[in-house]
Amino acid sequence: MGNLNSVAHALDYLDVPNVFVREGAALDDVSGIVLPGVGAFGEAMHRLDALDLIEPLTAAVIDRKAPVLGICLGMQIMAESSSEGGHHAGLGWIGGTVERLEVEKLKLPHVGWNDVAARAGEILFENTQAGAHFYFDHTYSLRCADDLVVATVNYERPVVAAVRLGNIFATQFHPEKSQRQGLRLLRNFTNQVFAC
Amino acid sequence: MLKQRLIASIFVLDGNAVQSIGFERFLPLGRPEIIAENLNRWGADEILLLDISAPRERREPDKELLARVAAKCLVPLAFGGGISSAETARSLILGGCDKVVINTAALSRPSLITEVSECLGSQCVIGAIDAVLRPDGRHAVAVGAGRRILDRDPAEVARVFEASGAGEILITAIHRDGSKAGYDLPLIEKVARAVNVPIIANSGAGHPRHFHDALALPGVSAAAAGNYFSFTEHSILTTKAALIAEGSDLRCDAHADYRGRDFESGGRLAKLPDGSLSDLLFQHVTDDVI
Numbered sequence: 001m002g003n004l005n006s007v008a009h010a011l012d013y014l015d016v017p018n019v020f021v022r023e024g025a026a027l028d029d030v031s032g033i034v035l036p037g038v039g040a041f042g043e044a045m046h047r048l049d050a051l052d053l054i055e056p057l058t059a060a061v062i063d064r065k066a067p068v069l070g071i072c073l074g075m076q077i078m079a080e081s082s083s084e085g086g087h088h089a090g091l092g093w094i095g096g097t098v099e100r101l102e103v104e105k106l107k108l109p110h111v112g113w114n115d116v117a118a119r120a121g122e123i124l125f126e127n128t129q130a131g132a133h134f135y136f137d138h139t140y141s142l143r144c145a146d147d148l149v150v151a152t153v154n155y156e157r158p159v160v161a162a163v164r165l166g167n168i169f170a171t172q173f174h175p176e177k178s179q180r181q182g183l184r185l186l187r188n189f190t191n192q193v194f195a196c
Numbered sequence: 197m198l199k200q201r202l203i204a205s206i207f208v209l210d211g212n213a214v215q216s217i218g219f220e221r222f223l224p225l226g227r228p229e230i231i232a233e234n235l236n237r238w239g240a241d242e243i244l245l246l247d248i249s250a251p252r253e254r255r256e257p258d259k260e261l262l263a264r265v266a267a268k269c270l271v272p273l274a275f276g277g278g279i280s281s282a283e284t285a286r287s288l289i290l291g292g293c294d295k296v297v298i299n300t301a302a303l304s305r306p307s308l309i310t311e312v313s314e315c316l317g318s319q320c321v322i323g324a325i326d327a328v329l330r331p332d333g334r335h336a337v338a339v340g341a342g343r344r345i346l347d348r349d350p351a352e353v354a355r356v357f358e359a360s361g362a363g364e365i366l367i368t369a370i371h372r373d374g375s376k377a378g379y380d381l382p383l384i385e386k387v388a389r390a391v392n393v394p395i396i397a398n399s400g401a402g403h404p405r406h407f408h409d410a411l412a413l414p415g416v417s418a419a420a421a422g423n424y425f426s427f428t429e430h431s432i433l434t435t436k437a438a439l440i441a442e443g444s445d446l447r448c449d450a451h452a453d454y455r456g457r458d459f460e461s462g463g464r465l466a467k468l469p470d471g472s473l474s475d476l477l478f479q480h481v482t483d484d485v486i
Binding site for chain 1: 198199263266273290291292295314315363364392394450484486
């Protein structure tokens, strides 16, 4: 599901060993998980289901508390549900839903580099520039409780840019496509993985 | 604030990156993956990889080429050239690109765009339109590398692509390709006014001012250039510095920064006084390790 290669290249650049997981059993051997996503919500959930990955992923993330980083659609499927292309159930790891971005003047999708405001002291954004630009490309966004939100971006109104819930990290933007600032964020995540 | 984007294009003909003039003459540049590596380092906001041999040879897009270039890209990569099925689009996304560019096949079958956007999301689909300028001053859509002119209005085709699910529209003025005469602003403005999705202006850049004029049009989210960025080292960085000095809202985050430097009237970086070069010898530069 999605552009696995981009994430792999970025992790290779950082010298972080990584593998593609296509079956549940393989999750037992990894220390951390990246859930990238490019595509449509319904299709992504369908593919995870077809590969029998939903239960093993939930066990790894919720029971075993393996650090996980969701990216773009990967973040969105962590929610309870999405209204993209009909009503689809998500993984339900994070309380909230995914709805279409509300804009009056600006265009959709929200595509391009936009500056992100991160909560002070947030591990994921350590060593990144204040107001650093990351790459966004989405039409739908996560709606959830404020205490989960660690970074926002402005697109006519505040939009969730990143969330954190214990071992669950997730970004709406693509760190693997955001050059140096993105690489720093990925490094911060992998540092968390190997600190466990 | 969402920034506007400078997109760097790599045209590939028979496996070689080339400069393109009017879609007719091609000058070799070298290996596409080397070009991509440079463009990535020079601060491109996005890279557009167009396999211009695929449509001519009626074959499937070159996935090995994509894999080689994708390995060098730490910014979004769009791939185009001969995509005519949703399966091909999906395999390209899995093969390393973030967006697919669909042109010819969607003109006769717009439902292709619908199929791809339903499976991959409309944010993955760029609908591309090649346009020519007729002698009577009107624009028309062209296919087959501009050799066949269709009796269709680019703005009308843009509306069809948008309705079919394209997330962005790439509008190329063939008559400006390699001309260095600037973007075809009336064409771009007309297409931008016809749709509600972001527009990428393409073809004709020869001076930083050209980018500025294209980006100033309402609805234009990005300006793309191919030949232009292959003329000098750090081309994207110097162009961004010149544009930012003129008030453009662009992202600037790379190892080299030309903001604050002066530019000649031709748009090229002005030479520093000789004394400053010897000063540089004594400056300590720390390595950026991530």
